[in-house]
Amino acid sequence: MAIENKAPGKDISEEDLKTKFPLVAKKSADHSSCFSVAGVEFGGDLIPVMAGPNMVESEQLIVETAQAVKARGAHFLRGGAFKPLSFPYRSEKYTETREQGIAWLKTAKQETGIPIITEVMEERYIDLIADVADILQIGTRNMQNYPLLTAVAKTGKPIMLKRHYGASLRDWLGAAEYVLVEGNEKVILCERGVSVAHTHRSSSRFLLDLQVIPAAKEVTHLPVVSDPSHATFWRPWVEPMALASIAAGADAIMLEVHPDPENSAVDPLQAINFEAFKALMASMNKVAQAVDRRVK
Ligand code: PEP
Ligand code: MN
Numbered sequence: 001m002a003i004e005n006k007a008p009g010k011d012i013s014e015e016d017l018k019t020k021f022p023l024v025a026k027k028s029a030d031h032s033s034c035f036s037v038a039g040v041e042f043g044g045d046l047i048p049v050m051a052g053p054n055m056v057e058s059e060q061l062i063v064e065t066a067q068a069v070k071a072r073g074a075h076f077l078r079g080g081a082f083k084p085l086s087f088p089y090r091s092e093k094y095t096e097t098r099e100q101g102i103a104w105l106k107t108a109k110q111e112t113g114i115p116i117i118t119e120v121m122e123e124r125y126i127d128l129i130a131d132v133a134d135i136l137q138i139g140t141r142n143m144q145n146y147p148l149l150t151a152v153a154k155t156g157k158p159i160m161l162k163r164h165y166g167a168s169l170r171d172w173l174g175a176a177e178y179v180l181v182e183g184n185e186k187v188i189l190c191e192r193g194v195s196v197a198h199t200h201r202s203s204s205r206f207l208l209d210l211q212v213i214p215a216a217k218e219v220t221h222l223p224v225v226s227d228p229s230h231a232t233f234w235r236p237w238v239e240p241m242a243l244a245s246i247a248a249g250a251d252a253i254m255l256e257v258h259p260d261p262e263n264s265a266v267d268p269l270q271a272i273n274f275e276a277f278k279a280l281m282a283s284m285n286k287v288a289q290a291v292d293r294r295v296k
Helices: 015-021 060-069 098-112 123-130 144-152 169-180 212-219 228-232 235-247 273-288
Strands: 036-037 040-042 050-053 076-078 114-118 134-140 160-162 187-191 224-226 251-255
Touching: 036 160, 050 060, 050 273, 060 076, 060 098, 060 273, 076 098, 076 251, 098 114, 098 123, 123 134, 123 224, 134 144, 134 228, 144 160, 144 169, 169 187, 187 212, 212 224, 224 235, 228 235, 228 251, 235 251, 235 273, 251 273
Parallel strands: 050 076, 050 251, 076 114, 114 134, 134 160, 160 187, 187 224, 224 251
Antiparallel strands: 036 040
16 A cells, blocks of 8 residues: 655655556556567566667677577567667777667567567657567666657557666656556566665666565556666676566566677676576576466
C-alpha cells in the first residue's frame, strides 16, 4: 500500500495513483501486466534476458554476439547504434554507428532470428529504428523527454523506459504514463542504477536501487527490468546484482555481453564475456526457481 505522505512531490501518495498516473497504477493488489513481445512473455513466470554489447560496433561483432547469446539462452539481443555518449569527443573506435549500426542489427536478426532491443534518442530516427527493433529503449538521460515519449508511444511498439539515475519512482511512473496515455500499454520499466554519494568504487558511477523493484511493484502493474551492468559499472558485481534482482522480483534482466569485454568500445569494465554469460544464465535460473520463476 502506498503511504499518504505530507511532502507531496517526493514519494507516491494515494492521490497520485488516482490522478497523476491512473493507467500505470495497479487496479487491485494482484494486478500485474503480462504481454508478449516477439513471442516472449513479460510479466509471467519467465524472466526474459536481454544481452549484447553496449554499442553495435561492427557487423561481425553484433552477428557473432547474437549467435552466442542466443545459443546460451538470451531472449533478446541488445546494443546501441544511436548512443548517448557522456562526452562529445570521438575516436575511430569510440563513435556511434547510427544508421549503419541499425542495418547491422537487422542482419543479426535475419541471421539468428533473435528479437532486438535498441535505443531511440531522437524523434527523427524512430521509423528507421522501429523497422528493426522489437522493443524501443528510452535511455536514462531521456526518461523525461516527454515529446520523445509521446512519439515512441505512437509507434505502438513495446517501450523499455530506463529510470533516470536521479529520478524518484514517482517521476519514473509519471514518464511511463506519457506512453500509456497514447494507448500503448506495452511498457517495461528498467532500473539501471542511481546516483548517490557512495558507490564503493571510484570508477562506479551508480548504485543499483534493488529496493525500487518491490517499491514499484507495490503501486504499478508494469513489468520491471533490472540492468546490473550499467548500475554497477563493474564486471565482478554484475552476477551478484543480477541474482539479487531476480530474488527482489525483477521481471527481466538486461546484461552487457561482449566477445572481448576488455576491448569493448564503450563501458569495458562492466561487460561480461560469453562464458561468464553462460554461467550466469545457469545461476540466474537457480535463483528464479527459488522464487517460482524461470530464466529458460
Ligand atoms: C544502454 O543501455 O546502453 C545505456 C546507454 O543505458 P543508460 O541509458 O541506462 O545509461
Ligand atoms: Mn551501455
